Structures are given as structure tokens and as C-alpha cells.
Amino acid sequence: MDMQLDPAGDDLPLMANTSHILVKHYVLDLDVDFESQVIEGTIVLFLEDGDRFKKQNRSVEEACQSESNKGCKLGMPEPCHVPVTNAMTFSSEMEYNDCAICSKGEKDTSDKDGNHDNQEHAAGISSSKRCCDTGNHGSEEFLLVLDCCDLSVLKVEEVDVAAVPGMEKFTRSPELTVVSEELRNQIVRELVTLPANRWREQLDYYARCSQAAGCGELLFDTDTWSLQIRKTGAQTATDFPHAIRIWYKTKPEGRSVTWTSDQSGRPCVYTVGSPVNNRALFPCQEPPVAMSTWQATVRAAASFVVLMSGENSAKPTQLWEGCSSWYYYVTMPMPASTFTIAVGCWTEVKMEPCSSGDSATETPFSPPEADFRHVGVCSHMEYPCRFQNASATTQQIIPHRVFAPVCLTGACQETLLQLIPPCLSAAHSVLGTHPFSRLDVLIVPANFPSLGMASPHIMFLSQSILTGGSHLCGTRLCHEIAHAWFGLALGARDWTEEWLSEGFASHLEDVFWAAAQQLAPHEAREQQELRACLRWRRLQDEMQSSPTEMQVLRPNKDKTGHTSDSGASVIKHGLNPEKIFMQVHYLKGYFLLRFLAERLGDETYFSFLRKFVHAFHGQLILSQDFLQMLLENIPEEKRLELSVENIYQDWLESSGIPKPLQRERSAGAECGLARQVRAEVTKWIRVNRRPRRRKRREREAVFEKLLPDQLVLLLEHLLEQKTLSHRTLQSLQRTYHLQDQDAEVRHRWCELIVKHKFTKAYESVERFLQEDQAMGVYLYGELMVSEDARQQQLARRCFERTREQMDRSSAQVVADMLF
Numbered sequence: 001m002d003m004q005l006d007p008a009g010d011d012l013p014l015m016a017n018t019s020h021i022l023v024k025h026y027v028l029d030l031d032v033d034f035e036s037q038v039i040e041g042t043i044v045l046f047l048e049d050g051d052r053f054k055k056q057n058r059s060v061e062e063a064c065q066s067e068s069n070k071g072c073k074l075g076m077p078e079p080c081h082v083p084v085t086n087a088m089t090f091s092s093e094m095e096y097n098d099c100a101i102c103s104k105g106e107k108d109t110s111d112k113d114g115n116h117d118n119q120e121h122a123a124g125i126s127s128s129k130r131c132c133d134t135g136n137h138g139s140e141e142f143l144l145v146l147d148c149c150d151l152s153v154l155k156v157e158e159v160d161v162a163a164v165p166g167m168e169k170f171t172r173s174p175e176l177t178v179v180s181e182e183l184r185n186q187i188v189r190e191l192v193t194l195p196a197n198r199w200r201e202q203l204d205y206y207a208r209c210s211q212a213a214g215c216g217e218l219l220f221d222t223d224t225w226s227l228q229i230r231k232t233g234a235q236t237a238t239d240f241p242h243a244i245r246i247w248y249k250t251k252p253e254g255r256s257v258t259w260t261s262d263q264s265g266r267p268c269v270y271t272v273g274s275p276v277n278n279r280a281l282f283p284c285q286e287p288p289v290a291m292s293t294w295q296a297t298v299r300a301a302a303s304f305v306v307l308m309s310g311e312n313s314a315k316p317t318q319l320w321e322g323c324s325s326w327y328y329y330v331t332m333p334m335p336a337s338t339f340t341i342a343v344g345c346w347t348e349v350k351m352e353p354c355s356s357g358d359s360a361t362e363t364p365f366s367p368p369e370a371d372f373r374h375v376g377v378c379s380h381m382e383y384p385c386r387f388q389n390a391s392a393t394t395q396q397i398i399p400h401r402v403f404a405p406v407c408l409t410g411a412c413q414e415t416l417l418q419l420i421p422p423c424l425s426a427a428h429s430v431l432g433t434h435p436f437s438r439l440d441v442l443i444v445p446a447n448f449p450s451l452g453m454a455s456p457h458i459m460f461l462s463q464s465i466l467t468g469g470s471h472l473c474g475t476r477l478c479h480e481i482a483h484a485w486f487g488l489a490l491g492a493r494d495w496t497e498e499w500l501s502e503g504f505a506s507h508l509e510d511v512f513w514a515a516a517q518q519l520a521p522h523e524a525r526e527q528q529e530l531r532a533c534l535r536w537r538r539l540q541d542e543m544q545s546s547p548t549e550m551q552v553l554r555p556n557k558d559k560t561g562h563t564s565d566s567g568a569s570v571i572k573h574g575l576n577p578e579k580i581f582m583q584v585h586y587l588k589g590y591f592l593l594r595f596l597a598e599r600l601g602d603e604t605y606f607s608f609l610r611k612f613v614h615a616f617h618g619q620l621i622l623s624q625d626f627l628q629m630l631l632e633n634i635p636e637e638k639r640l641e642l643s644v645e646n647i648y649q650d651w652l653e654s655s656g657i658p659k660p661l662q663r664e665r666s667a668g669a670e671c672g673l674a675r676q677v678r679a680e681v682t683k684w685i686r687v688n689r690r691p692r693r694r695k696r697r698e699r700e701a702v703f704e705k706l707l708p709d710q711l712v713l714l715l716e717h718l719l720e721q722k723t724l725s726h727r728t729l730q731s732l733q734r735t736y737h738l739q740d741q742d743a744e745v746r747h748r749w750c751e752l753i754v755k756h757k758f759t760k761a762y763e764s765v766e767r768f769l770q771e772d773q774a775m776g777v778y779l780y781g782e783l784m785v786s787e788d789a790r791q792q793q794l795a796r797r798c799f800e801r802t803r804e805q806m807d808r809s810s811a812q813v814v815a816d817m818l819f
Contacts, residue, residue, distance in 0.1 A: 009575075010573050010574070010575040010576040011570045011571065011572055011573065011574060011575065012275060012276065012570065012571040012574025012575050013225050013226075013568070013569075013570050013571075014147060014286050014287045014568060014569050014570070014571065015145050015146075015147050015225050015226035015286075015568050016145055016146055016147050016226075016284075016285035016286060016287055016290060016567060016568065017143070017144070017145045017566040017567050017568060018285055018287050018289050018290050018563075018566075018567035019563070019564075019565060019566050019567035020049070020142075020237045020566060020567070021047055021048070021049050021144060021237040021240065022047065022048050022285065022289075022290055022292075023045050023046070023047055023284065023285050023290055023292050023336075024046050024047065024048050024192040024292055024293070024333075025045075025046040025192060025206055025292055025293050025294065025295075026043055026044070026045060026046075026282070026284070026292060026293075026294040026295075026296075026336070027043065027044040027046075027206055027207065027209075027210035027294070027295055027296070028041065028042075028043050028282060028294065028295070028296035028297070028298070029041045029042050029043075029044075029210065029296075029297050030042075030296065030297070030298050030299070031298075031299045031300075032269065032298060032299065032300040032304070032306075032343050034259075034267045034269070034300075034301070034304075036252070037252035037259040037269070038249050038250055038251070038252065039249065039250045039257070039269075039281070040248070040249035040250070041247075041248075041249075042210075042245050042246065042247050042248075043245070043246050043248070043282045043283065044159060044206075044209070044210040044243065044244070044245045044246075045243070045244050045245075045246070046188055046191065046192055046206065046209075046242065046243055047144075047188065047240070047241075047242045047243070047244070048188075048189065048192055048242070049236075049237035049238045049240070049242070140235070141230045141231070141232065141233070141234060141235055142230065142231075142234050142235055142236050142237055142239065142240045143228050143229070143230050144228070144229040144230070144240060144244075145226050145227075145228050145566070145568070146226060146227045146228075146229070146283040146284060146285060147225065147226060147227075147277075147279040147283070147284055147285060147286040148222060148225070148226055148227035148279050148280075148283040148284075149224060149225055149226075149254075149255070149276055149279050149280050150250070150251050150253065150254035150255055150256070150276075150279075150280035151222075151227075151248050151249070151250060151251065151254070151279075151280060151282075151283065152248060152249050152250075152251065153220060153222055153227055153246060153247070153248045153283065154247040154248055154249070155217065155246075155247040156217065156218040156219075156220045156229050156244060156245070156246050156247070157214035157215070157216060157217045157218060157244065157245050157247075158184075158214060158215050158216045158217075158218060158231070158241040158243070158244055158245075159209060159210070159212050159213075159214060159215070159241075159243040159244060159245050160179075160184070160212050160213050160214065160215035161184050161187050161188060161191075161209045161212055161243050162179045162183055162184050162187060163179075163212050163213060163215075164205070164208050164209050164212050165208075166205075166208075167187050167205075167209075170186070170187040170190035170191055171183060171186055171187060171190075181234075181239065181241065184215075184241065184242065184243065185238070185241070185242040188242035188243050189242065191205055191206070191209070195382060196331075196382045196383050196384045196385070197384070199331045199383070199384050203295055203329055203331070206295060207295065209243060210245070214245060216231075218230065218231050218241070218244060219231070219232065225279075227246075227283045229244065246283055248282070248283065250280065250281060251280075254280035254281070255274045255275075255276045255280045255808065256271060256272075256274050256276060256277065256278050256279065256280035256281040257269050257270060257271050257272065257274075257280070257281055257341075258270060258272045258445075258447065258807065258808075260445050260447055260805050261445065261805065262344055262345065262346075262405040262445050263405040263407050263408055263443075263445065263446060263463060264345070264405040264406050264407045266344060266345040266405065267344070267345075268342070268343060268344025268345070268346075268445060269341075269342070269343050269344070270340075270341065270342035270343070270344070270442075270444060270445075270460070271339070271340050271341055271342070272448065272449065272807060273449075273450070273453045273460075274808075275574055275575050275577075275579075275580070275809065276575075277336070277337040278336055278337055278339050281339075281341070284336035285336060286335075286336060286337055287335075287563070287567060287569065288335040288337070288491050288492065288493060288495070288620055289493070289567065289620065290335065290336060291333035291334060291335060291381070291620075292333055292334070292335075292336060293329075293330050293331055293332070293333055293334075293383075294309075294329070294330055294336075294339060295327070295328065295329035295330075296308060296310075296327070296328050296329075296341075297325055297326070297327050298325070298326050298327075298328075298341070298343070299319065299323060299324070299325045299326075300323070300324065300326075300343055301322060301323060301324075302316070302318065302321075302322050302323060302324045303345055304324075304343050304344060304345060305343070305344065305345065305346040305348075305403065306326035306341070306342075306343050307341070307342045307343075307346065307403060307440050307442055307458060308326070308328040308339075308340065308341045308342075308458065309328070309330060309334075309338065309339050309340045309341075309455050309456040309457050309458055310328025310329055310330060310456075310457055310458075311328075311329060311330050311331060311332075311436075311437055311438065311457060312327075312328060312329060313399070313401065313438060313440075314326045314327055314328050330456060330457070331383055331384050332383050332384075332385070332435075332436075332456070332618065333381060333383060333618070334456055334488070334491075335491060338455050338456055338488060338491075339455070340453075340455035340456075340458050340460075342442055342444065342458075342460070344405075345405070345406075346403035346404060346405065346442065347403065347404060347405070347406045347409055348401055348402070348403055349402040349403065349404055349409045349412040349413055349416075349417055350413075350417075351413070351417060352413060378614075378617070378618065379615060379616070379618075379619065380617065380618025380619050381618070383618070385617075385618065386433055386434065386435060386436075386437060387433050387435075387614060387617060392433060392434070392437070393432065393433045395428075395433075395434065396424065396425045396428045396429070397421050397424045397425050397428075398424060398434045398436065398437060398438050398439055399437075399438045399439070400420050400424070400438065400439040400440070400441065401438075401439075401440050401441070402416060402417050402420070402440075402441045402442075402443075403440065403441070403442045403443070404442070404443035405443065405445075408443050408463060408466065411466040411467070412443065412466065415466060415469075415470050415473050416441065416443075416461070416465075416466065416473055416477070418470075419470060419473055419474050419477055419516070420439075420441065420477065422516040422517075422518075423474060423477050423478050423481055423512060423513070423516045424439075424481060425515075425516070426478070426512045426513070426514075426515035426516040427478070427481045427482065427484075427485075427508075427512050429515055430508065430511055430512060430515060430606060430609075430610075431485050431508075431609065431610060431613055432610050432613065432614070434484065435484050435485060435488065435489035435617060436456055436457050436484055436488075436489075437457070438457055439457060439458070439459060440457060440458045440459070441458075441459045441461060441477075442458065442459070442460050442461070443461055443462075443463055443466070444460045444461070444462065444463075445805070446463060446770070446771060446772075446773055446805070447773055447802070447805045447806050447807050447810075448460060448462050448773070448774055448807070449580060449773070449774055449807035449809060449810050450462065450580070450774050451464060451465060451472075451476050451743075451774050451775070452465070452476050452477075452479060452480040453480070454480040454481075454483035454484065454487060454488065455488070456488055459480045459481075461473075461476065461477070461480070462476075462772075462774045463771070464743040464771070464772045464774055464775060465477075465742075465743070467740075467741075467742060467743065468708070468740060468741040468742030468743065468745065468746070469708065469741075469742060471707070471708040471709070471742060472708065472742035472743060472744055473742075474513050474516060474517075475509050475510075475513050476509075478508070478509040478510075478512035478513045478516065479505045479506065479508075479509040480505075481512065482504065482505040482508035482509055482512060483501065483505050485504075485508075485613055485617070486500065486501055486504035486505055486508070487500075487501035487502075487504075487505065489613070489617045489618060490613065490616050490617055490619065490620075490621055491619075491620050491621070492620065492621065492622075493561050493620035493621060493622050494556065494560050494561045494622060495571050495574070496554070496555050496556055496560065496571065496572065497553065497554060497560065497622065497623055498553075498585035498589075499553045499585045499586075499588065499589030499592070499623075499652075500589075500621060500622075500623065500626070502585045502586040502589055503553075503585060503586060503588070503589015503590050503592060503593055504589065504593060505586075506535075506586045506587070506589065506590035507589075507590045507593040507594060507597075510527070510528045510531055511528075511606075513527075514527060514528065525671075526671055526672055526673050527673070527707075527709070529671035529673070529674070530671055530673040530674055530707075530709050530710065530713070531709060532591075532594065533670070533671065533674050533713065534709060534712060534713060534716075535587055535590060535591070536591075536665055537713075537716060538583060538587060539583075539584075539587040539588065539591070539657065540657070542582065542583050542584055542587060543656055543657055546582055546584060548655045548656075549655070550573060550576075550579070550582060550584065551584050551588075551655040551656060552652070552653060552654065552655050553584070553585060553588055553589060553592075553623075553651065553652045553653075554623055554648065554652035554653050555572065555653075557648075557653055560622060560623070561622050577809040577810075577812045577813050578813055580809055581777060581778075581813070588651065588658065591658070591661050592647070592651045592652075592658070595651075595660060595661065595664070596630065599638065599640060599642065600634055600638055601638070604634060604638065608629075608630060608633050608634065611629075611633065612626065612629055612630070615629070623648075623652060624644060627644045627647055628644060631643070631644065673707065673709075673710055674713065676704060676706075676710065677706065677710050677713045677714050677717065678717070679704075680703060680704060680706065680710075680714055681714060681717040681718065683701045683703060684701075684714075684718060684728065684732070685721065686701065687701055687728055687731065688721070688723075688724055688725055688728040703735055706736070708741065708742055708744065708745055711736060711738075711741060711745045711748075712744050712745055712748055715745065715748035715749060715751075715752060716748060718732075718752060719748065719751055719752060719755065723756070724752065724756050726756070726758055726760070729752060729753070729756060729758045729761070730760070732749075732752075733749075733761065738764075739764055743768075743772050743775055744775075746764070746768055746772070747768065747772070747775050747776075747778075747779070749761075749764065750764060750765045750768050750779055751779070751782060753765055754779065754782045754783055754786060754791060755782070755786075757786070757788060757790075757791070759790070762790075762794060765779065765783075765794065766794060766797075766798055769795075769798040769799075769802070770798060770801060770802055773802065773806060773807070773810065777810055777813055777814060780795050780798075780799065780814045780817050780818065781817050783795035784817050784818060792818075795817075795818060796818055799814055799815075799818055803815075
């Protein structure tokens with residue numbers, strides 16, 4: 001049975017046939033052209049066929065079972081298991097359809113860019129009758145399927161790796177006398193399986209192979225969501241070339257990157273965390289099971305800085321006058337979706353002055369191969385792991401750099417640069433070894449659709465976190481740092497289980513931030529209780545405003561992690577533009593982890609969490625991996641009828657608010673900080689009720705100084721009041737200097753302005769919509785719902801100013817509100 005995607009639907013297909021063949025390494029060689037808004041060049045893929053990696057997994061599992069290490073005793077998934085992946089799936093009975101290929105004897109329907117435009121593929125997963133075999137069985141030719149969209153593929157060829165000097169060491173023959181497909185594939189098999197302590201040599205050979213001549217063009221075709229490649233006569237994945245080069249270029253409208261201007265008006269381009277991930281930046285295997293390494297050479301005009309997911313702090317190499325080259329690499333296998341790049345006229349922000357004891361001046365950490373001593377046994381596929389390095393395990397603060405547009409360097413020096421060392425140190429104190437050796441932090445353009453995004457070795461932050469003191473900056477920084485462990489070093493095997501990334505990061509951000517501030521235990525508890533109160537209010541709102549089917553953290557239930565026989569699958573609602581604004585996975589995940597930590601006690605819970613990180617880093621996980629190990633590691637008396645099945649039922653597989661959480665919030669008393677806010681709310685309500693002319697003897701209200709989170713709660717309570725006079729709003733603004741507070745506070749302040757039509761402060765709303773685009777989408781809705789002509793005019797005016805630069809998903813949601 002053929003599978004059809006609804007072209008008008010919001011599901012995201014993952015087309016790559018990862019069950020049959022895997023990309024082990026990418027070598028990118030790219031030119032960035034701002035005039036044409038195109039990235040062009042080549043990508044070389046080094047492949048490993050399914051039979052090979054399945055055999056490797058079986059041997060590792062057998063070795064694990066024969067050892068008495070705890071990882072195998074605890075019922076955890078076997079080490080190095082290459083799991084199946086993602087989302088709503090095709091069942092094993094369904095035929096996964098593949099493409100028709102435009103062969104030499106057929107009519108070539110290529111467009112001017114060299115793409116073969118087969119009309120049968122317009123619907124996504126086509127129903128072409130002339131399909132090739134994506135597996136390693138049957139009589140048809142094997143088809144390599146890659147995730148790809150919005151790209152012009154110009155040429156695909158096999159790479160003659162046997163022509164590279166020195167490659168005979170990777171063959172069983174002392175001399176390369178007869179070069180065959182089998183010999184080339186043997187070389188690649190040996191190259192991709194070199195031991196971790198030879199990673200430098202491996203990278204060098206990858207680079208040399210990627211520059212080798214081609215030895216025959218391959219047939220290819222593209223459809224809406226994929227690139228399909230075949231070689232005449234190659235009937236299995238084993239026979240298919242294991243090193244191929246793809247010549248391609250991106251399109252200006254491609255959805256993986258955004259071409260825009262930074263806050264100083266200079267051109268830039270960066271990956272935005274698009275729903276389509278990186279398939280519009282380079283052809284790749286999107287499913288997380290396709291864990292790969294990469295190296296990239298990127299050329300751009302000499303005035304630009306290239307930042308990327310890479311272990312090395314790259315410096316530019318001048319190629320010729322006006323052009324520089326940047327080179328990055330990673331040796332830890334990661335899903336291709338985590339690859340990140342940003343090219344712009346960024347300025348590196350440094351401390352002024354730099355004290356001798358400043359942690360930001362730490363010597364970059366790059367140990368030699370010999371320093372990789374086994375501190376503990378790791379269960380992941382082999383790579384030069386920091387958890388096995390004695391020096392890395394004690395490194396509290398990893399080397400870091402901060403980049404920003406020149407106009408924001410002062411703000412970064414005042415706040416962000418000061419916070420990175422204590423936040424990194426706090427994270428280490430809670431979870432231990434930093435999974436990545438260094439960190440670049442970039443303040444991205446105003447059109448960035450969220451407050452932050454973490455990728456290997458690099459973090460994007462919104463300019464919104466730089467205003468109003470250190471609180472929002474610190475908490476967001478801690479959230480993204482937490483993703484180094486949960487989301488990157490430990491990734492979700494199934495993308496529908498977003499809570500495994502966002503729930504953990506939300507829970508850990510409070511713990512990290514308290515440690516970074518060096519709060520006393522009772523102060524930390526108070527602040528965390530206050531933030532729980534705010535999240536509880538947000539969760540209740542989210543449950544009322546979001547579709548029921550999108551409130552479930554484990555929507556596929558016992559089918560979680562399943563794919564079709566080829567490895568293809570579908571991410572339900574993956575293209576829904578409203579999904580990126582939903583907080584369900586953050587909030588319900590946070591409350592589940594908070595519930596577990598309170599049930600076990602912080603000491604027991606975080607001790608377990610460190611053990612879990614050490615057991616599963618470098619691997620993909622499902623909910624049951626975490627829950628099973630948790631329950632097997634806690635004493636019987638602390639389980640208190642907890643079971644994986646109960647947690648599934650109450651927290652992960654039900655919509656709405658979990659019953660245990662509902663009971664807890666109903667029975668719990670407010671924390672001291674929240675009670676203080678209630679007292680202030682009472683004062684403001686009293687002020688609002690006073691007549692315009694007061695008696696002389698009546699004393700002025702005295703208001704307490706509030707923390708940023710308290711201000712957010714205060715304004716949320718005041719938003720529940722039916723009416724607030726403009727006089728009261730003016731007094732609020734003066735008392736708390738609301739226009740100077742952080743973006744979370746200003747957002748609530750703008751809501752009050754809109755609700756009560758406080759025209760004197762409309763300028764604050766306009767400024768927020770333009771400068772805080774990551775948080776402003778909701779305000780457009782409030783302006784339109786009011787049915788006030790002046791407010792609607794304000795919304796349309798702001799949208800017209802920003803729509804050309806606005807993130808595509810955000811612009812679509814706002815346009816639906818306005819028109």
C-alpha cells in the first residue's frame with residue numbers, strides 16, 4: 001500500500017531510508033554569497049550499509065551482556081544500540097514508495113538548476129509505479145533516500161577514494177592494483193570505523209577523500225521532501241557507493257536558514273531551528289538515528305565571521321584579498337538536525353578590563369589523543385568522549401566566546417559575559433562533566449523566533465534577554481546550557497517526546513540558576529516555588545487554548561520509536577506553525593520531573609540523574625529508558641506505588657492537567673514570595689478604587705521592592721482585574737519602572753496597556769513588537785481581539801514594518817490573526 005502525504009497538511013515526513021544505510025560523516029565545502037542569498041558548494045557523504053552496522057550492534061550487545069557493569073544489570077537499553085526513530089509511522093505492512101529515476105534513455109525534465117522535476121512527486125511521498133528498492137533485497141536497484149527540500153541539486157557522483165595516496169593501509173592488499181567498487185567501499189568501511197584515539201588521522205583522511213576526483217556520475221531525482229540517488233547495477237546497500245559527492249545550492253526562500261540584517265543593519269544568515277531542520281541547507285538523513293560527525297569549510301567575504309557547531313574555535317584563513325575561509329569539525333556523532341551555522345559581521349565581546357583570575361581567560365581545552373583515559377565505561381558508539389577524560393571531568397568552566405552585533409557589545413559586557421562562568425560552573429556542580437569542550441554564544445537578529453537555541457558547541461540567544469537586569473538572561477542561559485546534556489548529549493529517539501529535552505531543561509534551569517547565584521537553600525526553594533507558581537498558571541492557560549491532541553507528551557504510546565521498514569516516518573503536526581509557540585512539553589515535563597524530585601528527595605534524585613547521564617550520554621533515549629532506570633535505582637520505600645505504567649497514564653499519555661499535579665496544587669500553600677505579591681496586589685486594588693481627589697490625611701501606599709518573577713506574577717494578577725484606571729497604570733509604571741524591566745515583565749505590562757487601552761503607553765507596545773519578536777506574537781492577537789480600531793491599526797503598522805524580516809512561522813501566525 002502506497003503512502004500519500006496531504007500537501008495541505010501539517011505533518012513533516014522523514015524520508016531517509018536509515019534502516020538500510022547510514023551516513024557516518026559529512027564533509028561540507030561551501031561558499032556564502034550575500035548578494036544572491038545563496039549557499040553553494042559540495043557535500044561528501046561517507047556511508048555504512050545496514051548489514052554492517054547491525055552486525056556491529058549485535059557484537060556490542062553480546063559484549064555488554066558478558067560484562068557485569070551496572071548499565072547492563074539495570075535493564076537499560078543495550079549499549080550502542082542503533083534505535084529506530086520518530087513519530088507517527090508507516091506500519092510494517094505499508095510499502096514505502098520511492099521515486100522514478102530519469103535515466104539516460106528517458107526524457108530529461110530537469111529545470112535550469114539541474115533538478116529533475118518529476119510531477120508525480122508533488123504530493124511528497126509519491127505513488128510512482130517505477131520505484132527502486134530502498135532496501136538490500138529484491139531485484140530492483142538500491143535507492144539512497146535523503147531528506148531534502150528547497151535545494152537545487154546540480155550533480156551527484158561517486159568519489160574515487162582509492163585514488164587518494166596512502167589509502168592502501170585501509171585495504172587488505174598492499175597495493176591497489178585492481179580498483180573496484182568493492183575495494184572503494186572496503187576503504188570507506190575501514191575509515192569510518194577507525195578507533196577514537198585516531199580521530200585526527202580520520203578527519204585528515206576524510207578531508208583528503210572529499211577532494212578526490214569523481215569516478216562516475218550517479219542518477220538522481222528530487223521530490224518535495226527528498227533526494228533519491230541510485231547507481232545502475234547496484235542492487236543492495238552493500239553494492240552502493242559508500243562515498244558520494246553532491247553538488248548543490250540553497251535557495252533564497254529555503255526554510256532552513258534566514259537571510260536578514262542584524263541589529264546594526266549588516267547582512268547575515270543563520271539557521272533558525274526551522275521545522276524542516278537542515279534539509280534545506282544540505283541533503284542529509286534527518287531521523288535522529290542517523291548519528292554522524294561532520295567537518296566543514298565555509299568561505300565568505302573577509303568582513304564576515306563564520307560560527308558553527310564545531311569543537312575547534314576556528315580562526316579565518318585569508319584565501320585571497322577580500323575572501324576568508326573557516327574550518328570546523330565535530331568528533332561526537334550527532335543527528336544532522338543539530339548542525340548550526342551563522343554568518344555575519346559579528347564582533348567578539350571581551351571583558352573590560354580582564355582580571356587575572358577571570359575564568360573567561362581559561363586556556364582552551366584540547367587534550368591530545370593519549371589523554372583519553374577511561375574514567376568510566378561508556379555505553380555509546382566509540383568517539384573521543386569527555387566523560388572518559390580525567391581532565392575534562394573536573395573542568396567546571398569550559399572555554400567560551402561571546403559574539404554580537406557591534407551595537408550590542410556593551411549590553412553583552414554588562415550582563416551576559418559576567419553570567420556565563422557562574423552558570424557553567426553551576427551546571428557542572430549539578431550534572432558533572434560538560435559534554436562539549438567549548439561554547440560560542442551569539443546574540444542573533446531580532447527576528448529570531450525564540451529566546452534561545454542550543455546546538456553542539458554553540459548557543460543562540462535573543463536580544464530580549466539583554467535588558468532589565470540579569471534575571472531573564474541568567475535563567476535563559478541556564479536553560480540552554482542544560483540542553484548540552486538533555487537534548488544534545490542525550491537525544492530523544494522519537495521527536496514526539498520533546499519533553500525529554502524541554503522538560504529537563506526547564507527543570508534544571510531553576511536548579512542551575514539558584515546555584516549560579518549561590519543562594520542559601522531556603523532562598524533557592526522560595527525562588528523555585530515562585531517559578532513553579534508562574535508555570536502552573538501558564539500550564540492552565542495552555543490547556544485551555546491548545547488542541548487536546550497536542551497536549552499529550554507521548555502521543556504514539558506503545559508505537560513510540562517505531563518507523564517503517566526503511567526507517568521513514570512522519571512527525572505528526574511537525575509543520576504546524578503554531579506548534580513552536582506551545583509550551584506543553586516544557587511545562588508538563590517540568591512538573592513531572594519536579595514531582596519525581598520531590599517524591600525522591602533532591603539528593604537522591606540528582607544523584608540518580610548524574611548516574612543516568614553517565615550511562616546514556618552519546619545515545620538516543622525514550623521515556624521508558626529514563627523511568628525504568630529511575631525506579632530501579634531508588635529504594636522500595638521511596639517508590640510509593642510509582643510505576644512506569646502509572647506515570648505513562650497520569651503524565652505522558654493523557655491530555656489536560658495530570659491528576660497528581662492537580663491534587664498537589666490544590667493542597668499546596670503559597671510560598672512566601674507569592675504571598676508577598678498577593679499583599680501588593682491588594683494594595684494596588686485599593687489604590688485603583690480611590691476617588692480621583694483624595695482626603696488630605698489619607699496616606700500614600702508604600703509598595704515593596706519585588707523580584708522580576710514577582711513583578712510578572714503581580715501583573716498577571718492585575719490582568720485579572722476587570723478595570724484599572726489610567727491613573728493606576730501610570731502609577732504602576734512609575735513605581736516599578738516597567739519600561740526598563742526584562743522582557744517577561746514588559747510583556748505583561750504590554751498586555752495591561754492593551755487591555756485597558758492605555759494610549760499614553762502604546763509606544764511601549766510598538767517597541768516590544770519590533771524589538772522582542774520572539775515574544776510578541778501573542779500581543780498581536782490581543783490587539784486584534786479588542787476590536788479597537790486604533791489598536792488594530794497599531795498591530796498592522798508594526799507587522800508591515802517587520803514582516804519582511806520576521807521568522808516565516810511567526811509571520812504566518814500573525815498574518816492569520818490580522819487578515
